[in-house]
Amino acid sequence: MLLIPLLGSPLLAAALSWLVRPYRRWVGIASASLSVATFVIAILLARRCLDGAAIVLGPMEFLRADSLSAVFALLVAGGACVSTVFGRSYLDRERSDGRLGEDRLRRFHALTNVFIFTMLLAVTAHNVGIMWVAVEATTIATAFLIGLERSEGAIEASWKYILIGSIGIALAFVGTVLGYFDFVARVGPTDGALNWSVLVRVADRLDPDIMRLSFVFVLIGYGTKAGLAPMHTWLPDAHSEAPAPISAMMSGALLPVALYAVLRWKAVTDACVGDGFTDHMLMIIGALSVAVAAALLVRQAHYKRMLAYSSVEHVGLACLGFGFGPAGLPAALLHLLSHAAAKSTVFLLSGEILHRYRTTRVSGVSGLLKTMPLAGGLFLAGILGLLGLPPFGLFLSEFLLIRAGFAAGYPRLTGFVLLMVLLIFISLLGHVSRMLYGSPPEAIHRGDLPAARYVPIALSLAILVILGLVIPGPLASLLRSAVEVVYG
Amino acid sequence: MSVEIFTTVMTLASSLVLLAGIAILWRRSLPAYIHAFARQSFFIVVAVLVLAARERDRELVLVALLMFALKVVFMPAALRRVQRHVGADADVRPYVNTPVSLAIAGILTLVAYAVAQPVVALSHLPTRGGMPLALASVFVGLFIVASRRSALSQIVGFLVMENGIALLAVLATYGVPLIVELGVFLDVLLGFLVMQVFVYRIRDAFETTDVDRLRSLRH
Numbered sequence: 001m002l003l004i005p006l007l008g009s010p011l012l013a014a015a016l017s018w019l020v021r022p023y024r025r026w027v028g029i030a031s032a033s034l035s036v037a038t039f040v041i042a043i044l045l046a047r048r049c050l051d052g053a054a055i056v057l058g059p060m061e062f063l064r065a066d067s068l069s070a071v072f073a074l075l076v077a078g079g080a081c082v083s084t085v086f087g088r089s090y091l092d093r094e095r096s097d098g099r100l101g102e103d104r105l106r107r108f109h110a111l112t113n114v115f116i117f118t119m120l121l122a123v124t125a126h127n128v129g130i131m132w133v134a135v136e137a138t139t140i141a142t143a144f145l146i147g148l149e150r151s152e153g154a155i156e157a158s159w160k161y162i163l164i165g166s167i168g169i170a171l172a173f174v175g176t177v178l179g180y181f182d183f184v185a186r187v188g189p190t191d192g193a194l195n196w197s198v199l200v201r202v203a204d205r206l207d208p209d210i211m212r213l214s215f216v217f218v219l220i221g222y223g224t225k226a227g228l229a230p231m232h233t234w235l236p237d238a239h240s241e242a243p244a245p246i247s248a249m250m251s252g253a254l255l256p257v258a259l260y261a262v263l264r265w266k267a268v269t270d271a272c273v274g275d276g277f278t279d280h281m282l283m284i285i286g287a288l289s290v291a292v293a294a295a296l297l298v299r300q301a302h303y304k305r306m307l308a309y310s311s312v313e314h315v316g317l318a319c320l321g322f323g324f325g326p327a328g329l330p331a332a333l334l335h336l337l338s339h340a341a342a343k344s345t346v347f348l349l350s351g352e353i354l355h356r357y358r359t360t361r362v363s364g365v366s367g368l369l370k371t372m373p374l375a376g377g378l379f380l381a382g383i384l385g386l387l388g389l390p391p392f393g394l395f396l397s398e399f400l401l402i403r404a405g406f407a408a409g410y411p412r413l414t415g416f417v418l419l420m421v422l423l424i425f426i427s428l429l430g431h432v433s434r435m436l437y438g439s440p441p442e443a444i445h446r447g448d449l450p451a452a453r454y455v456p457i458a459l460s461l462a463i464l465v466i467l468g469l470v471i472p473g474p475l476a477s478l479l480r481s482a483v484e485v486v487y488g
Numbered sequence: 489m490s491v492e493i494f495t496t497v498m499t500l501a502s503s504l505v506l507l508a509g510i511a512i513l514w515r516r517s518l519p520a521y522i523h524a525f526a527r528q529s530f531f532i533v534v535a536v537l538v539l540a541a542r543e544r545d546r547e548l549v550l551v552a553l554l555m556f557a558l559k560v561v562f563m564p565a566a567l568r569r570v571q572r573h574v575g576a577d578a579d580v581r582p583y584v585n586t587p588v589s590l591a592i593a594g595i596l597t598l599v600a601y602a603v604a605q606p607v608v609a610l611s612h613l614p615t616r617g618g619m620p621l622a623l624a625s626v627f628v629g630l631f632i633v634a635s636r637r638s639a640l641s642q643i644v645g646f647l648v649m650e651n652g653i654a655l656l657a658v659l660a661t662y663g664v665p666l667i668v669e670l671g672v673f674l675d676v677l678l679g680f681l682v683m684q685v686f687v688y689r690i691r692d693a694f695e696t697t698d699v700d701r702l703r704s705l706r707h
Binding site for chain 1: 537567597598603606607610611612623626633640646650653656659660661662665667668671672674675678679683685686689690692694699702703704705
C-alpha cells in the first residue's frame with residue numbers, strides 16, 4: 001500500500017499548485033512538506049524491500065517495487081526533498097525580485113511535482129512500456145522548467161534538450177518494441193508480456209541476437225537521457241541554464257532514473273544472452289563518458305557547466321560499475337546515492353552564487369568564502385565530496401568501484417579511468433579554489449541566508465559523510481538484494 | 489484476403505511510408521514537408537486498418553482512428569498554423585544538399601536492412617518484409633533532424649522518426665499493448681505541443697527559426 005502515497009503525494013502537490021489561483025505562499029510550503037513526506041514513504045518502502053520482497057499493486061501488477069526500485073526511489077525522493085525545501089529560498093527571492101510572476105510560480109510548482117511523479121513512476125512501473133512512457137514524460141515536464149527564465153540561453157538549452165531527449169527516448173522505444181517482438185515471437189502473446197519480472201523469467205527462451213540488438217537501442221536511447229557520452233551534448237546546456245533546484249534534481253535524480261531503465265533491460269538481456277555483452281557495452285560507454293568529461297573539464301570557464309560535466313563523469317563511473325559484474329553493481333548504486341547527495345548540494349548552492357555574483361563564469365567569482373562564509377563552506381564540502389575525498393561517500397564508492405574493476409579482470413581499463421578521475425580532480429579543484437579564495441569584488445553584498453535555510457543542505461552533506469564512513473546495515477542488505485534482482 | 493495479397497499490401501504500404509519520408513529530402517519548402525508527413529501518416533493508418541480487418545482486432549481500429557486524428561489531421565494543421573505565424577522561414581539551405589541527402593538515405597536503408605536481418609529471420613508474421621523499411625524510416629527521420637536548420641523541419645523529422653517506430657511496432661508485433669500505445673500517443677502529443685511552444689519562443693528571442701543561430705551556449 002506504500003506505492004499509492006509514494007506516487008500520490010507529488011500528484012497531490014501538483015494538483016494543489018495548479019488549482020489554487022492565484023499562487024499562494026502556503027502552496028509552496030505544502031509542496032515542500034509533501035516532498036518530505038514522499039521521502040519518508042520512500043524510506044519505508046526501502047525497509048519493506050530489504051530482504052528481497054516486492055510490493056505489487058493494481059491490475060496485472062501495474063506497479064511493482066523491489067529492492068532495485070527502492071534504491072532509486074530513495075534517490076529520487078531524497079533529491080526532490082532537498083531541492084524543493086531549499087528551493088523555497090530560491091523561489092522567495094525570485095518572487096520578491098519580481099522575476100517570477102504568480103503565474104510562472106504556479107507553473108513551476110505544478111511542473112516540478114509532475115516531474116517528481118514521473119521519475120517515481122518510472123522506477124515503480126512494472127511494464128517496461130509504461131516505464132518508457134514515464135521517462136519520456138520527464139522530458140516534457142522539465143523542458144518548460146529549464147526555459148523558465150526565458151533568456152536566449154535558456155530557450156536554446158530547452159530546445160536542444162527536448163529535441164535530443166525525445167529522439168534518444170524514441171530509440172529506446174525501438175529497443176522496447178524489439179524486446180516485445182522477441183517475446184511474442186518466441187513465447188506468444190500473453191498478458192503482462194512487457195512486465196519486466198515476466199521478461200526476466202522467460203529470458204532464456206528469447207532470441208539472443210534480437211536481445212543484443214534491443215539492448216543496443218535501449219542503451220543509446222536511455223543513455224541519451226542519462227547524459228552518457230557521446231550523446232551528452234544537451235546536458236551541459238540544460239543543467240547550466242535550468243533554475244538551481246531543477247538542475248539539482250535533473251542531475252542527482254533524473255540521470256540515475258535513465259540508468260535504472262538500462263539496468264532493468266540489462267537484467268533481461270544478461271539472462272538471455274548470458275555472456276559479457278552488456279558488461280562490455282556499459283564499460284566502453286562508461287569509460288568514454290569519464291574521458292569526455294575529463295577533457296572538457298580541463299578548460300571549463302563556467303561553474304554550472306563544470307558541475308554538469310562532473311555529472312557526465314559520475315554517470316560514466318556508475319555505468320562502469322554496472323559493467324563490472326555483481327561486485328560492481330552495489331558500488332555503482334552506492335555511487336549514485338552519494339552523487340545525488342553531493343550534486344544536489346553544489347547545484348543548489350551554485351544558484352546562490354549566481355544570484356550574488358551575477359555571472360556564471362569561474363573568473364567572475366572570487367572570495368566566495370568571505371562573501372558567503374556558510375554557503376561557501378558548504379559548497380567547498382560538496383565539491384570535495386564530488387572529488388571523491390574521504391570522509392565523503394564518493395570516496396568509498398569509487399574505491400569499491402575501482403576494486404571491482406581490478407577484481408573483474410580489467411586492470412588497464414580501470415587504470416585508465418583512475419587516471420581520468422585524477423585529471424578531473426586536479427582541474428576541478430583548480431577552478432573551485434579560484435572561486436573560493438582571493439578578494440571578493442568591491443561592490444558585492446556580504447552575508448549568507450539565515451542559517452536555518454541551509455539545514456536541508458547540511459543534512460544531505462551529513463548523509464554523504466555517513467555513506468563515506470560506513471555502509472549502514474539496512475542499506476547493505478538493500479544493495480545485496482538489488483544485486484540479486486539484476487543478477488538473479 | 490489471402491496471405492499473399494495481405495503481404496503485398498503491407499509491404500507496399502511500408503515502402504510508401506519510407507518513400508514519403510525520403511520525399512522530404514528533396515522537397516525544399518516547409519508546406520511540402522508537412523504534406524509529406526501527413527501522407528506518410530496516412531499510409532500507416534491504412535496499413536493498421538488492413539491489419540485490423542484481417543485480425544478482426546478492435547484495439548487496432550482504435551489505434552488507427554487515434555493515429556488518423558492525431559497525425560493526419562491535427563499535427564499537420566497545427567504545423568501549418570505555426571508556419572503561418574512564424575513566417576515563411578523556408579528551409580532552402582539545409583546543411584546537406586539534395587543529391588548527397590538522397591545518397592545518405594539510400595545508405596541508411598541498406599543499414600536498416602542489415603540491422604533488421606535477425607529480426608526478419610525470427611519473425612513468422614506475413615508482415616515481416618516491411619520491418620526493414622520501417623526501421624529505415626526511423627533512420628531517415630533522424631537524418632532529417634540532423635540535416636535541417638529550421639526548428640519546424642526538425643519537428644517534422646522527429647515525427648517521421650516516430651512514424652517509423654509506430655509502423656515497426658505494427659509490423660513486428662501487430663501493435664504493442666493498448667495501454668502502452670495510449671501512453672505513447674499522449675507523450676507524442678504533449679512532446680509535440682511543447683516543441684511547438686518552443687518554436688514560438690525561439691522566433692521571439694532570435695527572430696528566426698533557424699537553429700543554426702542558436703549557438704550562444706557552445707563553450
